[in-house]
Amino acid sequence: MGEFLIVYASRTGETTKIAELIAEGIRIGGHSAILKNATQIKNERDLNGFNGYLFGSSTYHGEMIPAMKQVLFIAERAELKDLPGGSFGAFGWSGEAPQRIFDTMKNIYNMKMTGSPLMLKASWLQGGVVMAQDYGKAMAKMIS
């Protein structure tokens, strides 16, 4: 069984809910998932040692939450190369954060990324629960 680390940054809890649903999907897929708020990540040792990673942030004024930006700089020093990766976030209309996180994981850490970021207006809208769980299941399939 593999273990995924899901790190999220959220202001009003929407992205946190998405993170929890992705974790459910990973567990349904037969692996374990640990959830951490971005503020809990202090150095690369807090990131190292997992079999796959998901980073998520909502978007405010076209940007990710600063705590997630900080995690992305810390992650540059972690051992993430070739490991499965995904990104996610709640958004209102433009949703830049999940794509920027995804691109950083792919281009800077050289991770093995899943198809695309998961962007949801809210976990409870338009099939969001199933989409977030499915994203977790797809990540679980990346390690067998």
Ligand SMILES: Cc1cc2nc3c(=O)[nH]c(=O)nc-3n(C[C@H](O)[C@H](O)[C@H](O)COP(=O)(O)O)c2cc1C
């Ligand atoms: C002041 C403010 C600025 C926002 N800016 C953006 C934005 O630039 N693009 C966007 O897609 N959503 C924007 N949103 C919407 C949030 O991303 C959305 O409410 C999201 O669900 C919040 O998720 P969270 O609870 O995980 O922080 C903004 C919301 C607020 C209150």
